[in-house]
Amino acid sequence: MSENFEIIKCPACQKEMTKVFVPSEGVNVDICLDGCGGIYFDNREFKYFDEQDENIEEIIKAVEGKTFNKVDGSLPRTCPVCGARMVKNYASVKKEVQIDECYSCGGKFLDHGELEKIRAQYATEEERSADIMKEVYDTVGVEIKRLEQENAELRAKRSWMKKLFDKMIYG
Ligand SMILES: [Zn+2]
Numbered sequence: 001m002s003e004n005f006e007i008i009k010c011p012a013c014q015k016e017m018t019k020v021f022v023p024s025e026g027v028n029v030d031i032c033l034d035g036c037g038g039i040y041f042d043n044r045e046f047k048y049f050d051e052q053d054e055n056i057e058e059i060i061k062a063v064e065g066k067t068f069n070k071v072d073g074s075l076p077r078t079c080p081v082c083g084a085r086m087v088k089n090y091a092s093v094k095k096e097v098q099i100d101e102c103y104s105c106g107g108k109f110l111d112h113g114e115l116e117k118i119r120a121q122y123a124t125e126e127e128r129s130a131d132i133m134k135e136v137y138d139t140v141g142v143e144i145k146r147l148e149q150e151n152a153e154l155r156a157k158r159s160w161m162k163k164l165f166d167k168m169i170y171g
């Protein structure tokens with residue numbers, strides 16, 4: 001799904017969100033400037049902003065010096081673009097910050113302050129990918145060890161049988 005151009009309502013506090021244009025990426029992000037300070041990213045937009053080496057100057061300028069209403073981040077939320085129930089997920093394998101994701105249109109909602117926390121986790125996309133690979137390896141590592149063990153046992157069995165056959169054939 002592509003970018004939304006409608007005025008959408010904040011999934012956390014229902015206030016109308018403000019579109020903030022980010023020229024470096026050529027996209028609009030929706031920020032709840034009159035309410036809770038939450039940010040909604042359309043499908044695929046979020047990856048332009050989630051690491052330290054990416055520019056969020058426009059977002060920082062938009063929220064600078066403002067005070068925002070507190071909202072309960074644990075409440076279920078509805079996607080402001082497509083109306084689907086959003087799902088709470090950790091933003092990375094570090095499991096430190098939970099964000100709301102829409103599996104239907106791919107939108108993501110971050111409470112005020114969460115973007116900074118997420119960006120503090122990784123400097124670059126490469127660092128993020130390396131951490132994901134480590135997590136994957138840790139998870140499947142146990143299985144790989146088991147397979148290697150089995151493989152070693154098979155090899156031992158095969159060499160034992162070969163010796164046995166050699167003995168039967170050549171005496
Ligand atoms: Zn809000």
Ligand SMILES: [Zn+2]
Nearest residue numbers: 079082102105
């Ligand atoms: Zn959606």
